[in-house]
Amino acid sequence: MAVREILQLGNPVLWETSLAVDNINSVETKSVIEDLRDTLASFRENNGFGRGIAAPQIGVISRIIYIEMPTGEFSGPLINPEIVNTGDKQVELWDACFSLPNLMVNVSRAEQVDVEYTNLEGKQRIVKADGDLSELMQHEIDHLDGLLTVHRAISPRAFMTRDEWIRQGRPE
Numbered sequence: 793m794a795v796r797e798i799l800q801l802g803n804p805v806l807w808e809t810s811l812a813v814d815n816i817n818s819v820e821t822k823s824v825i826e827d828l829r830d831t832l833a834s835f836r837e838n839n840g841f842g843r844g845i846a847a848p849q850i851g852v853i854s855r856i857i858y859i860e861m862p863t864g865e866f867s868g869p870l871i872n873p874e875i876v877n878t879g880d881k882q883v884e885l886w887d888a889c890f891s892l893p894n895l896m897v898n899v900s901r902a903e904q905v906d907v908e909y910t911n912l913e914g915k916q917r918i919v920k921a922d923g924d925l926s927e928l929m930q931h932e933i934d935h936l937d938g939l940l941t942v943h944r945a946i947s948p949r950a951f952m953t954r955d956e957w958i959r960q961g962r963p964e
Contacts, residue, residue, distance in 0.1 A: 795834040796827050796850035798890045801940065806848055806891055810855045810936040813871050816914050821856070825869045825912070828858035835890060836860075842890065844928050846935035849891055857932040859925075866925055870909035873933055876918070879904030885927060885964060886957060887941045896957040897941040898950035901930050 799806055813821055828845050836842040844859040855872045881903040886896045904922040907929050911917050921929050931941065945951065957963070 794827050794830060796831045798831065798835065798845075798849050799851055801892045801895075801942075803891075805851055805853065806935070806940060807938045808848065808853050809938045810846075810848055810853045812855050813910075816871055816910060816912065821854070821871070824850075824852050824854060824856055825858065827852075828856065828869065829860075832858055832860060839893075841888075843924075844932045845890060846932045848935050848938075855936045857936065859928060859932065861925060861928070863924075866919060866921070869912060870907065870919075870932075871911070873907050873909040873929070873936070875905050875930065875933060876908045877906035878902040879922075879926075883927075884946060886952070886962075887927070887931060887944070888954070889931070889941050891940065892942070894954050895942075896952045896954055897945050898947075898952075899941060899944040900946050901927050901944070905929055907933070 824847055827850055831850055832842055832845045843861055847854045847856040858869050860867045879902050882900045883903045884900050887899045888896055905926045906918055906920050908918050
């Protein structure tokens with residue numbers, strides 16, 4: 793449909809809590825999903841990376857995320873996603889965000905999560921995510937709750953520019 797502008801850190805919309813989607817079949821919902829898909833594809837084409845995007849990042853306060861894992865393990869929209877189970881093990885990693893394009897943040901996230909969501913056919917589904925997919929699901933769902941990766945920083949020293957992160961060999 794359309795490539796939308798990605799809101800940047802400081803835009804107050806990014807701090808808002810998203811509203812549940814009531815009508816999955818509405819033109820508005822389908823349009824938001826298409827815009828998320830197109831915006832993610834455009835970002836990937838222009839920047840060489842990117843796996844997911846949340847509706848608030850394009851200025852829409854709805855509980856919708858869109859994911860395309862390069863490995864093909866998961867792809868598509870998740871409507872009203874909620875983390876329903878979290879594994880016990882935590883991992884530290886450097887997190888990136890389209891809304892903070894030049895900043896990497898060292899965060900701690902659950903290594904495994906179960907996410908319940910509604911698909912485009914209106915059916916409830918659960919995806920059991922671990923590793924990269926788990927981290928991504930947590931990151932995107934945080935956006936729906938008005939949280940950015942900076943909220944998850946493990947310490948005041950947990951920030952690095954993307955250039956420095958690359959210069960240091962992309963530390964885990």
